[in-house]
Amino acid sequence: MTxxxxxxxxxxxxxxxxxxxxxxxxxxGEIVTILGPNGSGKSTLLKTVxxxxxxxxxxxxxxGRDLAGIPVHRRIxxxxxxxxxxxxxxxxxxxxRENLELGGQFVEPAARKARLEQLLEHYPNLGRKAGARADxxxxxxxxxxxxxxxxxxxxxxxxxxxxxxGLSPLMMDELFAHIRRIxxxxxxxxxxxxxxxxxxxxxxxRAYVLVMGRVHREGTAQEILEDETVGHLYLGxxxxx
Amino acid sequence: MxxxxxxxxxxxxxxxxxAVSLNLQAGTSGLLNFGQIALFxxxxxxxxxxxxxxxxxxxxxxxxxxxxxxxxFAIGRLGRDLAAEYxxxxxxxxxxxxxxxxxxxxxxxxxxxxxxxxxxxFPGLDxxxxxxxxxxxxxxxxxxxxxxxxxxxxxxxxxxLRLMRENPDLATALGHDIxxxxxxxxxxxxxxxxxxxxxxxxxxxxxxxxxxxxxxTFLIWTMVVLGGLGNVAGAVVGxxxxxxxxxxxxxxxDIVALPSDLTGSLRVFAIGSIVLAxxxxxxxxxxxxxxxxxxxxxx
Ligand SMILES: Nc1ncnc2c1ncn2[C@@H]1O[C@H](COP(=O)(O)OP(=O)(O)O)[C@@H](O)[C@H]1O
Ligand SMILES: [Mg+2]
Numbered sequence: 001m002t003x004x005x006x007x008x009x010x011x012x013x014x015x016x017x018x019x020x021x022x023x024x025x026x027x028x029g030e031i032v033t034i035l036g037p038n039g040s041g042k043s044t045l046l047k048t049v050x051x052x053x054x055x056x057x058x059x060x061x062x063x064g065r066d067l068a069g070i071p072v073h074r075r076i077x078x079x080x081x082x083x084x085x086x087x088x089x090x091x092x093x094x095x096x097r098e099n100l101e102l103g104g105q106f107v108e109p110a111a112r113k114a115r116l117e118q119l120l121e122h123y124p125n126l127g128r129k130a131g132a133r134a135d136x137x138x139x140x141x142x143x144x145x146x147x148x149x150x151x152x153x154x155x156x157x158x159x160x161x162x163x164x165x166g167l168s169p170l171m172m173d174e175l176f177a178h179i180r181r182i183x184x185x186x187x188x189x190x191x192x193x194x195x196x197x198x199x200x201x202x203x204x205x206r207a208y209v210l211v212m213g214r215v216h217r218e219g220t221a222q223e224i225l226e227d228e229t230v231g232h233l234y235l236g237x238x239x240x241x
Numbered sequence: 242m243x244x245x246x247x248x249x250x251x252x253x254x255x256x257x258x259x260a261v262s263l264n265l266q267a268g269t270s271g272l273l274n275f276g277q278i279a280l281f282x283x284x285x286x287x288x289x290x291x292x293x294x295x296x297x298x299x300x301x302x303x304x305x306x307x308x309x310x311x312x313x314f315a316i317g318r319l320g321r322d323l324a325a326e327y328x329x330x331x332x333x334x335x336x337x338x339x340x341x342x343x344x345x346x347x348x349x350x351x352x353x354x355x356x357x358x359x360x361x362x363f364p365g366l367d368x369x370x371x372x373x374x375x376x377x378x379x380x381x382x383x384x385x386x387x388x389x390x391x392x393x394x395x396x397x398x399x400x401x402l403r404l405m406r407e408n409p410d411l412a413t414a415l416g417h418d419i420x421x422x423x424x425x426x427x428x429x430x431x432x433x434x435x436x437x438x439x440x441x442x443x444x445x446x447x448x449x450x451x452x453x454x455x456x457x458t459f460l461i462w463t464m465v466v467l468g469g470l471g472n473v474a475g476a477v478v479g480x481x482x483x484x485x486x487x488x489x490x491x492x493x494x495d496i497v498a499l500p501s502d503l504t505g506s507l508r509v510f511a512i513g514s515i516v517l518a519x520x521x522x523x524x525x526x527x528x529x530x531x532x533x534x535x536x537x538x539x540x
Contacts, residue, residue, distance in 0.1 A: 050414055076416040083414045091404050091411070098400055103415050105397070153416065 001028035001063055003049070003081070003157045003189060008058035010048045018044045020213040021058065024191070026157065031183055031190040033200045033221070035230075036210035042193040043086065045210070046159045049191070050083040051075055062157060077106050080156035086165060086193075089146040092135030096126050099134050099145055103152035112152070119148045122185075140171040144178070151186060158182070160192035164199065172196060176203045201225045247372040249488045250481075254379035255440045257480035258386045260464040261473060262433035265390050267462075268471035269399065270426045271406030273329035276316060276336030277434060278457040284309040284435025285448045286343060289356040298362060298443055305439035306432040312339075313431020317424035333455065340453035355449025362443045375444055382440065383477065386433050391473045393429070402426060456509070460487065463516055486511055 004025040011018040018041045026032045034042050047053045049060050051072035060067045062079040075081045090099055100119060104112040120127035123144055129137070134145060143163055150158060163179065164172045180203045183190055194200035201207055204221040209230050217230050224230055259281050266272045284305035291301040320331050343350045350356065363374045393399050404412045405419045412419055442448045464483045468475025490511055491504045499507070 052410055052413075071418075073413045073416055073418045076414070085411065085414070088408050088411065091400075091407065093403070094400055101397060102400060102404060102412075102417075105401070106416055149415070 001156055001189070002026065002061075003063075003191065004061050005045070005049065006059045006061065008045075008048060008060065009056045010044060010053045011056070012044075012053070017056065018213050019048060019055075022210070022213060022215055023058075024208055024215070026189045026191045028156075028189055029183060029187055030206060031179065031192070031204045033197075033204040033207040034191065034193045034210060035195075035197050035200075035207060035224070036216070040210040041213040042210055043161050044213075046083065046085075046161050046191070046193060049159060050081060076153055076155060080154075081159065082150040082153070082155035082157065082188075083159040084146045084150050084161065084163065086161035090134045090137075090142050090149070092133065094134055095131050096134055096137070096145055097130045100149050100152055103149035107153055115152060115154070119151060123148050139166050140168075140175065143167065143175060147178070147182065151182065151188075154186070155188055158188045158190045158192075160190065162193055162195055164194065164196050172199055176200060179203060198225065243369065244372065245488075245492075247369065247376055249485050251372065251376050251379050251444055252488060253481040253484040254376065254383045255437050255444065256461065256464060256484055257383045257477045258379075258437035258440070259434050259461050260468070260476040260480040261383070261386050261390050262430040262437065263461050264465045264468075264470065264473060264476040265393070265433070266426055266430040267465060268476075269390075269394055269406065270402040270423070271325070272423060272426060273325060274316070274332050274427070274430070275329050275455075275458055275462075276332035276334075276339075277461050278453050278455070279316075279332075279336035279339040280309045280312050280431045280434035281438035281441070281457070281461075282336075282339055282343065282448075282453040283312040283431075284438030285442045285452065286350055286356070286438075287435070288439035288442045289359055289448045290349065292359050292443070293356060298360075302436065302439045302443070306435040309435020309438065310428045310432040313427035313429070313434075314424055316431075317420075317427035321420045321423070333458075336453070336455065336458060340450055343453055344450040350450070353450060355447060355451075356442075357447045359442060359446045359448075361446040379440055379444070382436060386436065387473050387477060390433075394473070398422075398425075460512065463512055466516065467519055483512065483515075486515070 002025065006023050007021045008019050009017045009021055022045065024045065034045065036042050044053065048055055051067065062081055065079060067075060067079060070078055091102065097116065100116050101112070104115060107115060120130055125141055126145055126148060134142065137145060147163070164175055167175060176199055179190060179192070182188065192200065201221040201224060206219065207221050207224040208215050209217040209224065217224060217227060219227070259277065263274065263277050266274045287305040287308040288301045291304055292298055296304070316332055316335055319335065320328055323331060344353060362378065363371050366374055401412060401417050401422060405417070405422055409419050460483060464479035465476050467482060468477070468479030487508055490508045493499055493504070493507070
């Protein structure tokens, strides 16, 4: 139940690696946060794990299986790897219920229905509006919908790209608390990219700081939070207290 | 005049089927098939060849649909890793390839002369009765096609197609095999286009390679775009509009004494003008409504 990235190199155009031999591990049930300045390759890392980018070197392994031979669309089904991209992560013209169904295509119809009802219960805000168009939701609700949809097939690994982007401080706290609850309830491991370092580290077990496609620092959430150079350079921690 | 009206309506129904098919591919699924006429042509030639060989027309029509579905399947598999734009160009090339085969394989297709003398629909009837019966058949098949396309759009498969159009990466991440979806849509769209082509052959009792020119694909695209991409009823209305105009222009020469060699160019010119006018006057009408709302919500 471990998700690991070994010495991966990847990029968008030939001969220009964005990830320069990067290794990251997420143990079962862990919440791991990826921090780093803009353009350091955080989103690229997630895209490489889900398969939108093919590693040029190195391996991505989930539960002992090398993902290289698994078609991108089979990764959720065969390896339990679910992904919530940062932008355009819901389908606005469809209803909330339909959005959730899109995430549960490969679940047995009966189990899918039960799972859908269960998630609508866990997310009462969505449950109340199940028949409404997804683009009528607020930013926070959209993020919840994207999360709920990712949970439809019961994944083992959850990849989240800046889930708190654009949320108010209040919503942000709620979201991070929620991510923790998901982990406790579903037993998934979470690998999330975040800009809001302090808030995300609070709910995380461990963290990595990426710079230029390399791991610059890694440690427990507490260690990273207390690391001064990290705080000043990359966490956007603001003025020194 | 009645005969002309019936003719226009029959042709509208036939091309309406081809337009509904293209709308399913391009409007619903975002697949820019610039070789639609090849699928139409495969159905048309299959029906011509099979009826000439003695098959009754309903069986020939079904076989034509199957052949065109296979053609769609092949186009879908073709360069399945190609980016959408390159795939679109490839479809144009495939359509030209199909036309060149029709033009050159005389033993099968009759070459430049095409295949004529086909026993058409309802040989027992004559004159207006025959036209009316043909219209009823074509209209019924158009209705069936349109309802099928509409139903399909409301199923889970249809929703996946729309997601594939808007956000293929997300569709893939959610576990949907978009190459398989693409191939499926092209096979379904192929069967529909093949039905249109087969009806065309049966109605005119003739098919020739000139019917497979790229301009014909352009005409079908015009119907779909005028009606509003992604809109089944719109595709039918667009087909009626374009067909009426296209068939009506030769009549101008009786009214304003136009040299007949001009009417061909005038047709192309008129269709082009309509597309331009529509693009300039009502650009939002040329984009599917859902796409528009989605874009409007972005910051
Ligand atoms: N689709 C793309 N094509 C080409 N380059 C890209 C693409 N996406 C990101 N990049 C480049 O890759 C680098 C890392 O981007 P990204 O992983 O999105 O950074 P982060 O998420 O850490 O801000 C940046 O230099 C960016 O310009
Ligand atoms: Mg990013």
